[in-house]
Amino acid sequence: MKILITGNLGYVGPSVARYLRARRPDAILHGFDNAYFAHCLTGSPVLPERQLDEQFYGDVRTLSLDLSGYDAVVQLAAISNDPMGNKFEAVTLDINQHTTIALAKAAAAAGVKNFVFASSCSVYGISGGAARKETDPLNPITAYAKSKIGAERELEAIDSGMVISCLRFATACGMSDRLRLDLVLNDFVACALSRGQISVLSDGTPWRPLIDVADMARAIDWAVDRSAANGGRYLAVNVGSDDRNYQVKDLANAVAAAIPGTSVSINTDAPVDSRSYRVDFGLYRRLAPEHQPVVDLDQSIQNLIDGLRRMRFSDAEFRTSDLMRLKVLQGHIDSQRIDTDLRWRQG
Template sequence: MKILVTGNMGYVGPAVVRRLRARYPDAVIHGYDSGFFAHCLTTQEGMPERRLDCQIFDDVRNVRRSDLDGYDAVILLAAISNDPMGERFSAVTRAVNQDAAVSIARAASAAGVRNLVFASSCSVYGVADGPPRREEDPVDPRTAYAASKVGTEQALSALDGDMTITCLRFATACGMSDRLRLDLVLNDFVASALSKGRIEILSDGTPWRPMIDTADMARAIDWAATRPAENGGRYLIVNVGANEANYRVRDLAEAVAAAVPGCTVSLNREAPVDSRSYRVDFSRYAELAPDHLPQVSLATSVQELIAGLSNLGFADRDFRSSGLIRLQTLKQLIAEGQLSEDLTWTRGAPRSIAIRREEVEA
């Protein structure tokens, strides 16, 4: 089996590659990434790319039909990945998250790729009161990021051919990573608890968030990359998470505070209404992928974050302005003249370079 993972050098990618290598030790696994966050390592175990057979440094906007020859599965993780970045780089978000993803999917289909996996998001439901949202319910994207996910899903649904396509609408990501992000709600709360001894919720705490650990996201991607079309259909949209993992934001904060002695929680009841609040029904995923259901509890995600940050000696009270926030990293690269405003490298960065596994290990 030969697998391509775009965006493998982000937050979720290392967990995906670790899972795939463990499950398919003889598979040929390639990474494809622009390298914006390659230096944002939060592990003491070495480069996660050591598990790959080849790391390709290039922009997903440059992928050609011939680049996809011979792959059995293509996993689309590459994205401008969160709402603040989507607001700051709205045109790039559309170009990378949607236009490039659709272009790669078309090329993959033409190249005879068997399975395509697109990392979508439950944020497409926007503000959704009432019962937990199912896949057939209306979407209500409130941000450029969410809109790009909806646009890609719609374009993929119209793609002809035999390729099995799976759009995984993930719950909100959380948990430790070899390239940790602190611009995610649970991760932010743990960082606040450790560095400040308090969690300040920038809302009244009532918005709903379904949560999923990066390890469980990798488990779902493994399933989608290998599922036969008979299991769910040639084109499938499925919510990925667990019904019991729908939490209010204040519940997340309290779970973190309970794990960090002396930590307090405060609410901002005067804050504007959150643009995302949704409970999600994950029953379809449970039916289709019973052997790949989430296994990491909220408490475990919190403990692993605490352990990971503690091992790094983390104590930065101003972490929201640090390189652990992806938007800050991009701003710094632009300020240094290494990236342009359309997020293309201008100097000092790899372009169209492939590094083989033996070179990474060396």
């Protein structure tokens, strides 16, 4: 196979490249990325892109790469969380939705067989009661979630023979060669190691399904050559595991149990968090039995502990550091490397 991974120089991309290389040693793997976060290596002694046959650089909004000859395109490129989406709302819509559709249409025209879109379970927004299935109503609250479901709907309307897989991932977590700490479990482990106290910014009751980045890579490996006979030509599927739906307070307590001496502080006066959802992953379990998540919560926590300790991490003020993706983008803007539309300045 010949596979293009767009947005591969972020948090998830290194795990995807590593897994695809291990599972498909004869595949041709290419990356394409704008390199906002290429320098954000965390404990990796070598560039994770060594797994690829070639790395291309550029803005996915103006991608001019010839897609003919590729068997699959994996679209990871995105403004990838709610704080960034709120600050850069127009850019989030442009990259996450409009550019995804342009890329998919170009892929279909070039004869690409499979298109894989990294979507999100955040499209369910506030959803009390039963765990959400793919057929349940959607309630996207944030610019990020709205851009993801907007892209899904437009992808479904593409008239071609290309197999399209929209993977609605649970909340990402786990150690990476380009670690982010602006994710709930990663934040809690960083709090415990640097402060000895986990500060839960909500009242602890919101629900979050979790998936380790290693298991996200397993799902992408399934989708890059999924056949239309297994789920249909177009598929939107929740990706995660039923036993990994957690309340935020339970995540904090699990981290505290793994790091002796850690206390947990919960903001009981916090306003209601608009992002609370449990998710049903039964469809993914039926369609992809050989690609189910294998990294449990305790292992994700331990991998984060080991990785942060290898980095000699001790920054109690990490929420204002370059381990937060919004801070990296703002640093680029303040240094006039990129403009407010997140385009690199020339020279």
